[in-house]
């Protein structure tokens with residue numbers, strides 16, 4: 194069987210391929226895809242164009258829509274930020290960052306409304322990559338080609354994480370594997386878009402993911418709404434920060450592959466209550482309980498309530 198020239202099993206190998214072929218991450222990702230699918234470069238780029246257009250469609254709908262989700266937990270914040278930033282004038286964050294937050298929330302709100310989005314890497318964490326990349330694309334007046342390449346770079350980082358034994362599953366590793374991974378992917382894509390080297394891209398990814406380690410998955414009522422929607426915005430700011438300090442020469446002390454290993458080590462210590470069950474963290478706050486009741490969900494099993502800080506405070510008999 195012919196050896197795959199562009200296959201990589203982790204970020205280290207991805208970087209080696211970039212150095213060997215003197216290519217950016219995006220081009221290694223495209224060649225890997227061509228090898229795997231036996232399709233042409235044009236076909237693969239067209240597929241990614243579909244992804245890009247679907248992402249943009251969700252953003253466009255999301256920033257105009259103030260409809261609340263079914264139980265009223267989210268909806269209308271993207272519009273609030275997007276319209277508000279024009280009126281507000283000077284903000285503490287740059288316009289590109291605030292707009293990235295608006296776009297990230299727009300995508301996540303569309304997901305909560307059952308609108309069409311791209312799960313990149315997952316539906317819950319779908320806002321970070323498009324939020325960051327589209328806002329920067331507009332800010333830099335970048336070319337469509339660079340935007341598309343940035344998406345390939347983000348995707349390659351996601352692949353490297355999976356190939357190295359990581360996961361996108363919140364049931365396995367909490368939100369560090371959803372919005373955390375999305376933030377790392379966004380940081381890498383953004384860094385390539387602004388002219389960073391492959392090493393810079395992976396450095397930004399490592400800085401971003403390091404800061405998301407241990408992030409719980411504790412959605413109120415089991416809905417992908419709170420904290421998910423606004424967490425996408427926070428991921429966007431972190432991706433931009435990681436890319437900024439990378440471009441200023443800051444190095445991650447721990448390389449990307451080791452950060453992924455740390456993520457999985459932490460996953461193995463994470464309580465089941467904060468791994469997508471909606472039986473821990475924010476999901477069992479008084480607000481979380483209130484929504485459960487409103488939705489008519491069954492009671493939270495006693496074993497999870499034993500760890501509920503609020504129940505202890507109120508000395509509830511459980």
Ligand code: SF4
Nearest residue numbers: 317363368371410421
């Ligand atoms: S909190 Fe859980 S459901 Fe929400 S985005 Fe994070 S991993 Fe997904």
